[in-house]
Amino acid sequence: MRPLYPSSSFFTFLKAAGLTIALLAFACPAVGQQVTISLSSGLAPLGGNANLDVSLTTSGGAQPAILQWTMTYPAADVSGVSVAASPNTTAAGKTVSCSNNIGQTVCIVFGSNNLISAGSIATATFTMASAAPDTIAAVEVPAVVAANAPSNWIPGSGAGGTISIIQPIVPTLSSLSCTPTSVTAPGTAACTVALSSAAAASGFSVSLSSANSSVAVPATLAVAAGAPSAGFTATIAAVSVAQTATLTASAAGISRTFSLNIVAPLWSISGTISPAASAAGATVTLSGAGSATTTADASGNYTFSGLVNGAYTVTPGKSGYTFTPASAAVTVSGAAQAGINF
Numbered sequence: 001m002r003p004l005y006p007s008s009s010f011f012t013f014l015k016a017a018g019l020t021i022a023l024l025a026f027a028c029p030a031v032g033q034q035v036t037i038s039l040s041s042g043l044a045p046l047g048g049n050a051n052l053d054v055s056l057t058t059s060g061g062a063q064p065a066i067l068q069w070t071m072t073y074p075a076a077d078v079s080g081v082s083v084a085a086s087p088n089t090t091a092a093g094k095t096v097s098c099s100n101n102i103g104q105t106v107c108i109v110f111g112s113n114n115l116i117s118a119g120s121i122a123t124a125t126f127t128m129a130s131a132a133p134d135t136i137a138a139v140e141v142p143a144v145v146a147a148n149a150p151s152n153w154i155p156g157s158g159a160g161g162t163i164s165i166i167q168p169i170v171p172t173l174s175s176l177s178c179t180p181t182s183v184t185a186p187g188t189a190a191c192t193v194a195l196s197s198a199a200a201a202s203g204f205s206v207s208l209s210s211a212n213s214s215v216a217v218p219a220t221l222a223v224a225a226g227a228p229s230a231g232f233t234a235t236i237a238a239v240s241v242a243q244t245a246t247l248t249a250s251a252a253g254i255s256r257t258f259s260l261n262i263v264a265p266l267w268s269i270s271g272t273i274s275p276a277a278s279a280a281g282a283t284v285t286l287s288g289a290g291s292a293t294t295t296a297d298a299s300g301n302y303t304f305s306g307l308v309n310g311a312y313t314v315t316p317g318k319s320g321y322t323f324t325p326a327s328a329a330v331t332v333s334g335a336a337q338a339g340i341n342f
Contacts, residue, residue: 032061033060033061033148033155034058034059034060034062034154035056035057035058035062035064035067035144035154035156035157036056036057036058036144036156036159037054037055037067037121037141037144037156037158037159038054038055038056038057038141038161039052039053039054039055039124039139039141039159039160039161040052040053040055040161041161041164042161042162042163042164043163043166044126044128044165044166045165046128046131046132046166046168047128047129048127048128049125050126050128050163051124051125051126052123052124052125052161052163053120053122054083054107054122054123055118055120055121056117056119056120056121062148063148064115064116064146064148064154065113065114065115065147065149066108066109066110066147067108067109067116067121067145068108068144069106069107069144069156069158070104070106070107070142070144070158071104071105071106071124071140071141072103072140072142073104073105073126073137073138073140074137074138075102076132076133076134077129077134077137077163078103078129078137078163079127079128079129079130080100080126080127081100081105081125082124083098083105083123084096084122085109086123088117088119088120089109089121089122092112092114092115092116093111093112094109094110094111094112095111096108096121096122107122126139126163128163132165132167134165136162136163136165137162137163138160138162140158140160143158144157168200169197170200171196171197171199171200171204172254173193173195173196173206173249173251173252174194174196174256175192175193175194176192176193176194176247176249176256176257177191177192177194177258178234178260179191179192181260182260182263183260183263184263184265185236185237185238185239185262185263185264185265186236186238188233189233189236189260190231190233191217191231191233191247191258192229192231193206193223193231193232193256194229195228198226199225199227199228201225201226202225203222203223203224203225204222204223204251205221205222205251206222206249206250206251207220207249207250208220208221208232208247208248208249208250210245210246210248211246211247212243212244212245212246212262214237214239214243214245214262215234215235215236215245215247215262216234216235217232217233217235221249234260236262238265239264240308241264241308242262243262243264244259244261244262245259245262246258246259246260247259247260264309265308265309265334266305266306266308267334267335267336267337268303268304268306268307268336268337268338269304269307269314269330269336269337269338269340270301270302270304270336270338270339271302271314271328271338271341272299272300272341273296273316273342274300274341276298276300278318279300280296280298281295282295282296282316282321283296283316283317284304285314285315285317286304286314287312287313288310288313289307289308289309289311290304290312292304296316307332308332309332309333309334310332311329311331311332312329312331312332313329313330314330314340315327316342323342324342328340
């Protein structure tokens, strides 16, 4: 960075401070001398403070008695700046005074005729805006002006620092799951929505939907502040055939789905063929909504199990025998059918 000549604000500071430096002498630079104002870096959360050390280094025998530097920074990230003199500066009988403008702070160190020693000269406290948009705020030092006790101008340069802004972690929708994965209707399933991280202080709202009218879910689900997940109940109505329900959770443009298997309830048809002595070993055939064959036991009893709702026909048979009735029509509708006798 090229050396800068004293700015008008520098003279304004001097006048306000009641200093009597011969301004014409500033036209004569201290040959071969150099001062550098450097900033450290810091870390702060939204609305918090970052303390940056302001330090002075000299070369070529420079012995500054007055310093001025300018700090620039993103106005959207920084809501305020305050600067306090370091023990090194106050020990020299100096005062630090600063002027703030949008995105800029100008500071001057002035006071007694004592020299300002190299090292820490001040601490600049930067207050982050509560809605700072960036993760890094660069603080530049574009202008440095210095003078020695004889009022000769000393060329100056600046080295900036950075403030790392701790942005809150914004959770995203991670997964949707239900237990059990298969439900015999009617019934319920316990479902869970999980986030990538804990919900913020304002909580996290998730929209829910079901692509199957037989499965009902809440319209929305609220994940409490600080919680990584939340649960809800999927309610399954009675169905006559097995099917699948696709459940969907959506938030902030992200959707997660889960396929819930709905199992139709299984029923039975049973009865007795008499007399038992003749019925034992008779073949009983089932047709219609399902087909199966079974054999009557020694007591003449038979059972067809694992049946879905529907219309069936039961037909007994045994060589050399006739049956009354010859067959029976049976309708299964949400309940087992017993007493289908021959």
